[in-house]
Amino acid sequence: MEDARQTGGRRMTTLRVVVDSVLTPDSPALARYTADLTRALIATAPDGCDVAGIVAASTAAEIASVEERIPGLADLYRTTLPRREVMAAWQLGLGSSPGGGMIHSPSLFAPFRKHDRASGDQVVVTVHDLLAWTRTDLLPATVVAWQRASLKRARKHADAFVVPTHALAEQLDDLAGVGSRIRVIPSAPRDGLAVTDDGDERRARLGLRSDYVAVTGPVDVVRTALDAAELRGVAIVALDAPQRTADEAGDETSGATDPGPLDAADHAAVLAGARAFIAADRDDLSGTALIEAFALEVPVLHADTAALLEVAGEAGAAFADADSLAALLSAVVDDAEFTERLRVAGADRARAFSWRETAWRVWQLHADL
Incomplete structure (x- = not known):
């Protein structure tokens, strides 16, 4: 009834x-x-x-x-x-x-x-x-x-x-x-996900370096790509780190940082301060992490899986392996027009969600x- x-x-x-x-x-x-x-x-x-x-x-x-x-x-x-x-x-x-x-x-x-x-x-x-x-x-x-x-x-x-x-x-x-x-x-995107005026203070409190990429999924492919692109000075921040990357993310010698669970404002600060957001998780079938990065106008690089390609809708740049990711990272660093195009496309894509x-x-x- x-x-x-x-x-x-x-x-x-x-x-x-x-x-x-x-x-x-x-x-x-x-x-x-x-x-x-x-x-x-x-x-x-x-x-x-x-x-x-x-x-x-x-x-x-x-x-x-x-x-x-x-x-x-x-x-x-x-x-x-x-x-x-x-x-x-x-x-x-x-x-x-x-x-x-x-x-x-x-x-x-x-x-x-x-x-x-x-x-x-x-x-x-x-x-x-x-x-x-x-x-x-x-x-x-x-x-x-x-x-x-x-x-x-x-x-x-x-x-x-x-x-x-x-x-x-x-x-x-x-x-x-x-x-x-x-x-x-x-x-x-999660409720409350917005850039605040105290973003620098939030990132400092979390111990983040000034130049980094934010990552979901395995960090090993990202580390390999950064090395191949000769961007060894760029740090890795592992967001929502699953068990398979928790040890890597917590190892200071790996060049990766795991800030742990974050509230919406801290999460936004971490994303907004990143040179790029990299969705490396090939098991991600929801794409929510991409949507959140798009909403904050962060350049998105993502694995070329069917789910992430669907969510991105060409607003991100897809990679198949570490070599292709390295090329995209070089473009983000060296090509301002490419980076701005990703920001604009991502902001437009975010309006669909x-x-x-x-x-x-x-x-x-x-x-x-």
Whole structure:
């Protein structure tokens, strides 16, 4: 049955979002995505609709934290079980059910069960990557097992799968055969990502050198390219460093710096101060990091993968290996016109991505279902 509530004597249709990830420290990127998307859903709610949240059993302080980070929730449903137990129960369609109606999950963490979409019940999940299938060496075995089991359950019970790129949609369909249920809805820059007047002070506090490139993904190809371009004085700052590069990024002798988790203002300061942003992660299927660099008018050099080419839309410069990256880095240093062209193209490309547009498309998806 349709999830509806009475508010001030008015019948409201409620979209309930699984916002539990904002309370877990293991995935800052997912926490940001969840908070940014949910705030945008609240801001764009159609007339007669509102947004509620779903979390696992939580303390009063945790509930207050969610409500502070996502103001405007019509309600916040708490399961009776803690998160670990809920994760197992929902995989099996058991216990701690938040009921029917429209449910949207920014991940694969969702209450999977048999339901009747004709009565207004629907469950939509989100897939951001396929590392649990393609790069199991990067994830704990428990995470791999949970994601695989969750996708298997979602394949049976989810009404739609949201993915950020067509490249990921194709790979997900090849893996799970759910092409008819996939909807491509891009991400957007994190809320609060803007250059501030104290950028120099922020970079100094983070211990950054004056001349550097900002990097996501493996730094070894970037280091090789800098050496080949005879740019050994240019430092490497590893942003959102995954486990495979954490040791490299923390090694002072490597020429790379890992500033660790950053708030939006610090992240913007690091990007804005970079000579260029280099997306070297060939496992990145969302391209959010590119979008953020574009938004700050930072020249973007990116790996020539299908996902990054799709997100860049020719606003960045693609490289296949260290040699081609070296040539691009030389151009960024020596060719002011090339660099300015990347800045202008990136700023223009960034206008294609906003949380308001993303949220509107999520509302439209649930309406279509």
